[in-house]
Amino acid sequence: MKTYLTSIIQQALGKITSETDLPEIIIEKPRSPEHGDAATNIAMLLAKVLKNNPRAIAQQLVDNLEYNPEYISGVEIAGPGFINFRVAPGLLYKLLEEIRTSGPNYGKTDRYDSKNIQVEFVSANPTGPLTVGHGRNAVLGDTVARLFEWCGARVDREYYFNNAGRQMRVLGESVRARYLELLGEKADWPDGGYEGEYIIDIARELKDSHDESLKNETDVSVFKQAAEEAIFRDIKKTLDRMNIRMDHFFNEYSVYENGAVDQVVEQLREQDLAYDQDGAVWFKTTRFGKDKDTVLVKSTGEPTYRLPDIAYHQDKLKRGYDLCIDVLGADHIDTFPDVMSGLEALGYDKSRVEVLVYQFVTLMKEGKPYKMSTRKANFVTLDELMDEVGEDVTRFFFLMRSPNTHLEFDIAEAKEAGEKNPVFYLQYAHARIHSIKRKFVETAEKADPDFSLLQHDSELSLIKTLLDFPDVVASAADHREPHRLINYLNEVAAAFHKFYHDCRIMGEEPRLSATRMALLETVSQVLRNGLTILGISAPERM
RNA sequence: GCGCCCGUAGCUCAACUGGAUAGAGCAACUGCCUUCUAAGCAGUAGGCUACAGGUUCGAGUCCUGUCGGGCGUACCA
Incomplete structure (x- = not known):
């Protein structure tokens, strides 16, 4: 859609000026739907270059604009000089078809191709x-x-x-101290030693494998190495659980x-x-x-x-x-x-x-911030967190906010399997579609979809939302800000739920039913693709 | 003291990097299930975007200053 608009504006631009050093054409989605489906501020940017007022330039541009009326249904000049475009359903149907063909690849772009x-x-x-x-x-x-x-x-x-250094030595010494304790020996606790329970587990493993043979070992490296291996094993397991390889x-x-x-x-x-x-x-x-x-x-x-x-x-x-x-x-x-x-x-x-x-994460437990320190062992491990709230919720909460702001991770809120918890909103939408599909396959009369039957406002705005996906992915990558994708998927889910409320899938004329079902399949595809990028599951039943 | 980040609805946060009437969720209130998942939908209320200036067609966003918070400011990692 953006590509199409950019190209026709570029063309009109060529007709009204010979200037070559022109500002880039930026197509934005207006905040308010009254302002159409897409807008450009190019006339305002040109005001200085062409020494003319923005609205006059906009008028010239619009006069010289050539477009396919099946794709664009209206062009208006508004406010200080915005040019607003209304997209005709014809373009939406065409693009929806393209989403359908792309399927699991929809959203992929060549923005960082071969990088x-x-x-x-x-x-x-x-x-x-x-x-x-x-x-x-x-x-x-x-x-x-x-x-x-x-x-x-x-x-x-x-x-x-880094597995050398002072910290690792202290770690080894901590393990040795625990090991000696397990043998009933007196042990000197190292300065600033690691007090966590896991140190005792590592010591126990050493005792099981070596019995008492390390009792007089003066070199800490045996202990250090055992600790490193055990801890890395755990770290990898934790990462694996979080879907990270x-x-x-x-x-x-x-x-x-x-x-x-x-x-x-x-x-x-x-x-x-x-x-x-x-x-x-x-x-x-x-x-x-x-x-x-x-x-x-x-x-x-x-x-x-x-x-x-x-x-x-x-x-x-x-x-x-x-x-x-x-x-x-x-x-x-x-x-x-x-x-x-x-x-x-x-x-x-x-x-x-x-x-x-x-920025930092503040873990909220029972409405209060929970202070942590690794050495003092009063931390909450990622595994414990995932045991408590689940893997999907854990990933989601960490991604939900801009990296730039402090993140408050409220365990109570994350645990709540209901409305308070924003992950479920997305997953629920996905599951709901699959539930409909199961019933549809069983009961509905077969027919070929025909997208031009989609006329309802909820249908059209749902399609428009789906079309934004590739841009959102690219912009989330450009800014290194995954939360943009989450915000977007929320929009998709909201547009779907609204559609679901306004339109019935089954019980309509067979062609319309089949068409709506096809629309929903693309919705679930977009949700699934988005959740895949986030590393979160897209359940078919909830 | 200096450097970086932040200050937006009662709470947690958005706002496409300068665009039009600042939006969601939670909390509060009001409606909507004998038909596809009510983990949903629709609506009401809630704001001088910390404050003061400046830049321009246009500022939550950019520049300066003030106030408030976080993190740094090691011959620690």
Whole structure:
């Protein structure tokens, strides 16, 4: 529809001006239905260029507009100079037919065709189970990846982790302490040790497999490794349950192993962007607009996390991705400018790296915010959350809001299987259609659908809503904002429920029945495609 | 102090990135099931978009300032 309108406007434009540097033609869907089905503000944008008032320009454009009256039923100039179009049913029938042919592929576009995109997300170190805090990251990253896939991109999902470092050592020591306790030995509890129940489980597994043989083990690595394996096993299980499948797990250690980290320091030194001071190596981030330089290697010889981060991102770009997206919580955002400066210094095009920031999740339990900390073990794991409210609801809630705003996850609201819970509204619409279809197949007289029988307002506006789908998917991908898709699917469900209320499917003249059933099949197709992108099931019965 | 994000109906949030009369859900009130799922539909009420300026045909959206909240601001990750 947009393509058609753009082309006829372009044509009219050519007739009224020879100017070549013209603003882009933007077709929007007016908020109010009184303003038609589509509108353009091109006349207002042209006012300056052509030095004429917007309404006069609009008039000229309309006078020169040539269109097929079966597709467009009305063109009006309104307000300060909008040109409003009314779409004729003929175009709707034609496009509806196209949706039907596309079926499970409807909504796919070539917007990111042949692009290689990497999304890095979750990236939690294996020190404990995934918590609600990681949930938003995980679901957001995965869904953005799905959106890109629907736009024709090839997408890799990557999980970056660190299994060296102080935290992991403390983790190992915590396991050892629990292990010794299980053997009835006295054990020193490490400073800042991990208090979670899962540590005891890991210790128990070690006791089962090794009995007492680790009693005098001085090296923590056995414990550390056991912990890492067990925790990763759990994390993968949790992700799997959330419908998330990673393509790579990237170990931070490998950028040390292959010398990339040293090379980064070397190259920065060569460009006089790194220097030694007080026994540490510093990165001249002041050159990139920061008010302080940043330590890359501590005086202990240990690098800070920024250094491997830079090397890692360099590695990503070397792998040839057109676009790399990091999904980061608002608390980690500070690392990002340094990574970008590093990449710039190393001569990379930093526009290929992008960060998707999301704000915090507040878990609401019994109307009160619930504070969490992994180390203190008073967290709610993602698994517990899913046990409580289900996988679909979990994904949905994390996606429901713009990444940019704080998310309040109200467990009571999520648990309610009824009206309070917005997921069911969508799934119910889908299930309802399938219920109708089951009955239709049993009882209805067979006939060929003929879309031109669709005349009712509810029918026409339902079709119009369905037509927006590909644009919504593309725009959700462009903005990296899955909630746009959710808002849209709500519109689809609402338009369907209204139609259901206004029109009967069975008991009408057979051709009309068959046509309405065909319409509903496309509705359920759009709902299913949308829910698939969100990673949420589309049940046929509820 | 400085940087980033946010402030929209009683509550949780939208608003196609500058468009026309700011919309949904929940909560409140009123209608609608002897026929395809009432987990639904229709309606009422609820707003000076935190505040003050500015930019222009046009501002919830952009710029400046003020107030209020969140997160950062490490030789922690």
